[in-house]
Amino acid sequence: MSFLPSTRPIWPHPEEEGVVQVIDQRLLPHKVQILDLRTVEDAIEAIRTLTVRGAPLIGASAAWAMYLAAFTSPGGRAEYPWMEDCCRRIKEARPTAVNLAWAADRLMEKLVGVPEGPERIVAMYEEAAAVTDEEARRCRAIGEHGLPLIQEIARVKNGAPVNILTHCNAGWLACVAYGTATAPIYAAHGAGIPVHVWVDETRPLNQGSRLTAWELGEAGVPHTVIADNTGGHLMQQGMVDMVIVGTDRTTGTGDVANKIGTYLKALAAKDNGVPFYVALPSSTIDWELEKGSDIPIEARSPDEVRYVHGMDDEGRLTRVLVPPAASPAMDYAFDVTPARLVTGLITEKGFCAASREGLLSLFHEP
Numbered sequence: 033m034s035f036l037p038s039t040r041p042i043w044p045h046p047e048e049e050g051v052v053q054v055i056d057q058r059l060l061p062h063k064v065q066i067l068d069l070r071t072v073e074d075a076i077e078a079i080r081t082l083t084v085r086g087a088p089l090i091g092a093s094a095a096w097a098m099y100l101a102a103f104t105s106p107g108g109r110a111e112y113p114w115m116e117d118c119c120r121r122i123k124e125a126r127p128t129a130v131n132l133a134w135a136a137d138r139l140m141e142k143l144v145g146v147p148e149g150p151e152r153i154v155a156m157y158e159e160a161a162a163v164t165d166e167e168a169r170r171c172r173a174i175g176e177h178g179l180p181l182i183q184e185i186a187r188v189k190n191g192a193p194v195n196i197l198t199h200c201n202a203g204w205l206a207c208v209a210y211g212t213a214t215a216p217i218y219a220a221h222g223a224g225i226p227v228h229v230w231v232d233e234t235r236p237l238n239q240g241s242r243l244t245a246w247e248l249g250e251a252g253v254p255h256t257v258i259a260d261n262t263g264g265h266l267m268q269q270g271m272v273d274m275v276i277v278g279t280d281r282t283t284g285t286g287d288v289a290n291k292i293g294t295y296l297k298a299l300a301a302k303d304n305g306v307p308f309y310v311a312l313p314s315s316t317i318d319w320e321l322e323k324g325s326d327i328p329i330e331a332r333s334p335d336e337v338r339y340v341h342g343m344d345d346e347g348r349l350t351r352v353l354v355p356p357a358a359s360p361a362m363d364y365a366f367d368v369t370p371a372r373l374v375t376g377l378i379t380e381k382g383f384c385a386a387s388r389e390g391l392l393s394l395f396h397e398p
């Protein structure tokens with residue numbers, strides 16, 4: 033199986049009803065393992081454990097979780113009380129990515145319009161597939177709208193590679209296809225524009241060194257993995273032409289929640305005059321929030337900081353403890369970059385300023 037930007041990390045089982053298949057991202061890049069999700073609990077656990085992760089993919093997973101809830105409902109008819117309780121539990125799986133609630137609520141809205149029974153189960157399947165396909169189209173469009181930003185730098189550099197720094201994984205693995213931050217990168221690479229990507233390892237779970245590096249390697253995009261604290265030095269040395277990151281929730285005023293460490297990259301970019309772009313589908317915009325400080329920031333198990341997971345020299349998946357066993361640890365999964373540090377937003381409808389006016393120039397507030 034070749035893994036290209038159009039690859040999907042989630043799909044309905046091709047032969048068996050009531051089964052959704054996902055790539056277990058906890059084992060990448062060392063092992064490609066497909067998991068079968070059969071119940072809403074399976075799907076919630078996959079989201080909670082980052083088996084599937086990334087805002088758009090979390091949204092698609094929530095949509096398919098609602099289908100699994102319908103398929104496994106106690107009375108076999110996707111009864112409203114059961115579905116409402118499942119929707120609530122799905123929305124509790126992780127707090128920061130707004131796509132989770134957006135997708136689960138959309139499936140609930142679809143449900144109320146269809147009588148309970150087999151027809152409603154089919155409607156949940158079709159709506160989950162629609163959410164998934166729409167997300168793939170949005171990400172492809174993000175690539176098209178971000179491409180000119182890279183083309184302009186390539187023009188100025190007269191054929192020298194465009195150096196792009198990215199943080200965490202906002203690739204097809206985090207979405208449904210193409211990615212958000214990676215979509216313009218894949219579009220540029222596909223158009224023959226020389227690019228090189230500085231890949232932040234992104235502690236503590238190393239979504240960059242494990243997932244982004246794997247994606248780019250599979251797609252043949254030149255890249256270099258760097259320790260998280262390297263980006264500022266590279267920017268000071270003029271070795272970064274732009275930063276492109278994803279987001280888990282962006283307020284209607286352009287404040288951006290993304291993987292922990294993003295804010296520090298934005299500060300370094302501002303200090304060095306490096307453009308700092310955020311790529312996002314409209315499903316990641318939270319129009320109800322004015323201030324980024326109101327975005328719920330997920331705190332995860334300290335063991336994610338204390339242990340490093342990887343493969344040993346004998347090819348065995350393993351983990352090692354880094355700090356003393358007695359040392360406490362904290363694991364904030366996200367931080368908030370204020371709009372004033374964001375050069376612009378790359379969306380499926382075009383490029384805009386990180387502001388309410390900018391977003392409203394492209395979208396109607398729901």
Ligand SMILES: CSC[C@H]1O[C@H](OP(=O)(O)O)[C@H](O)[C@@H]1O
Nearest residue numbers: 085086087200202206278290291
């Ligand atoms: C395109 S959304 C990707 C976004 O999600 C990641 O978080 P996690 O791996 O914890 O789901 C990270 O913030 C990425 O930028």
